[in-house]
Amino acid sequence: MEKIKVGVIGTGFIGPVHIEAIRRQGTAEVIALSEVNAELARTKANMLGIEKSYGDYKELLADPEVQIVHICTPNHLHYEIAKEAIAAGKNVVCEKPLAMNTEEGKELVELADESGLICAMHLNCRAYPMVQQIRQMVKKGELGTIYAVNGSYQQDWLFKETDYSWRLEKQFSGESRAVADIGTHWFDTVETVTGLKTKKVCADFATFHKTRKKPLKPVETYSGKVLEPSDYEDVPIDTEDYATVLIKFDNGAHGSFTVNQVAAGRKNRMYFEIYGSKCAVAFDSEKPNHIWIGNRDGSNQIMMKDPSLMHAEAREYNSYPGGHTEGFADTSKHTVRRIYEAVTKGKKAGVDYPRFEDGYRELKLCSAIVESAGKEQWVDVE
Numbered sequence: 001m002e003k004i005k006v007g008v009i010g011t012g013f014i015g016p017v018h019i020e021a022i023r024r025q026g027t028a029e030v031i032a033l034s035e036v037n038a039e040l041a042r043t044k045a046n047m048l049g050i051e052k053s054y055g056d057y058k059e060l061l062a063d064p065e066v067q068i069v070h071i072c073t074p075n076h077l078h079y080e081i082a083k084e085a086i087a088a089g090k091n092v093v094c095e096k097p098l099a100m101n102t103e104e105g106k107e108l109v110e111l112a113d114e115s116g117l118i119c120a121m122h123l124n125c126r127a128y129p130m131v132q133q134i135r136q137m138v139k140k141g142e143l144g145t146i147y148a149v150n151g152s153y154q155q156d157w158l159f160k161e162t163d164y165s166w167r168l169e170k171q172f173s174g175e176s177r178a179v180a181d182i183g184t185h186w187f188d189t190v191e192t193v194t195g196l197k198t199k200k201v202c203a204d205f206a207t208f209h210k211t212r213k214k215p216l217k218p219v220e221t222y223s224g225k226v227l228e229p230s231d232y233e234d235v236p237i238d239t240e241d242y243a244t245v246l247i248k249f250d251n252g253a254h255g256s257f258t259v260n261q262v263a264a265g266r267k268n269r270m271y272f273e274i275y276g277s278k279c280a281v282a283f284d285s286e287k288p289n290h291i292w293i294g295n296r297d298g299s300n301q302i303m304m305k306d307p308s309l310m311h312a313e314a315r316e317y318n319s320y321p322g323g324h325t326e327g328f329a330d331t332s333k334h335t336v337r338r339i340y341e342a343v344t345k346g347k348k349a350g351v352d353y354p355r356f357e358d359g360y361r362e363l364k365l366c367s368a369i370v371e372s373a374g375k376e377q378w379v380d381v382e
Contacts, residue, residue: 031063
C-alpha cells in the first residue's frame with residue numbers, strides 16, 4: 001500500500017510531536033517541512049530525517065506530492081495557512097486554535113465543508129485511553145445523571161518573570177493566552193467525554209507578572225533557557241496567567257474550571273472530576289493510566305488502564321497491554337491515526353476525529369470567556 005505523503009509547517013515544540021505521531025502510523029511518511037527561512041528549514045530537515053525542506057510554506061503547499069499538511073506554527077498564522085492549504089487541495093491537520101477569532105474560524109469551517117477535504121484539529125487530550133474509558137462509562141449510563149464537573153489545567157513553564165514565549169503577546173496568540181492555549185484542551189475533553197455543551201460562563205482573569213523580561217535572542221517554547229541579564233528587555237504583559245471559570249451546562253449541570261500557567265511544580269496537569277447520580281469519576285493527566293471512581297456506598301476504586309477491563313470502544317485507544325503505560329505522545333498517535341483513517345476512507349465513513357467544527361467551538365468558548373472576564377458577568381456561549 002502506498003503511504004500517505006505529509007508536509008509539516010513549523011517545527012518548534014509541537015511540530016516534532018506531530019512528526020513522531022505520523023511516523024508511528026506506518027501508513028504515512030513525512031516528506032517535507034517548511035520553516036521561516038531556507039537555512040533553518042534545511043537544518044531542521046537534517047535533524048529530523050526529512051528529505052525536502054522549504055523556506056516558505058507556500059512552496060510546500062505547491063508540492064504536488066504532499067497530500068496532508070500539518071500546521072504547527074504560532075497561532076496568528078493558522079488562518080491564512082489553513083485557507084491556502086484548502087485552496088491547494090490539501091487535507092489539513094491544524095494545531096489549536098483554529099484561528100485568531102470566531103469570524104475567521106467560521107470561514108474556515110465553511111471552506112472545509114465546501115472542499116470535501118478532511119480538515120482536522122490536533123485536540124489530542126481527548127485521546128488518552130482512560131479519557132475514552134470515562135467517555136464510554138458516561139455513554140452507558142454508569143455515572144447516571146451528571147450533576148457537576150470541576151477541574152483545572154495547570155503548568156509552571158511561565159512561572160518566572162524571565163520565562164517568555166510568543167504566546168504571551170496578543171498579536172501572535174490572540175486575546176486570551178492561558179484559556180486559549182490549554183483551557184481549550186480541558187473544555188474539548190470535558191465536552192467530548194460528557195456529551196454536554198457549555199451554555200453560560202462567568203470568568204475571572206489575573207495577570208501576576210505584569211512585566212516580563214523578553215529575551216533578545218530566540219527561545220523555543222518549554223526550553224527553560226536562562227540568559228544573561230543583558231539579553232533581556234522589559235515588556236508589559238496583558239494576557240492572563242490565571243483564570244477561573246464558572247460553567248452552566250445545557251443539561252442543567254454546573255461546573256468550575258481553573259487554568260494556571262504559573263503553578264509551581266505542575267508541569268502539565270489536566271484534571272477533571274465528573275459527579276453523577278450513581279458515582280463520580282476523575283482523571284489526572286500526570287497519572288494518565290489510572291482513573292478514580294468514587295462511590296457513596298462501598299469502597300472507592302482506582303481503575304488501571306488494561307484493555308481487558310475496558311469498554312470495547314475505549315480499547316481502540318490502547319496500544320499496549322495492562323501495566324504498559326501510555327501518555328502524552330500516544331494521544332497524538334491515536335489522534336493522527338483517526339484523522340488518517342478518515343483521509344483514507346473519506347468523510348462519509350463517519351470516523352470519529354476532532355474537526356474544524358470542534359476548533360470553531362473552542363473559539364466561541366474562548367470569546368465568551370474573554371467577554372465575561374471583561375464585563376465581570378455571566379455570558380452566553382453562542
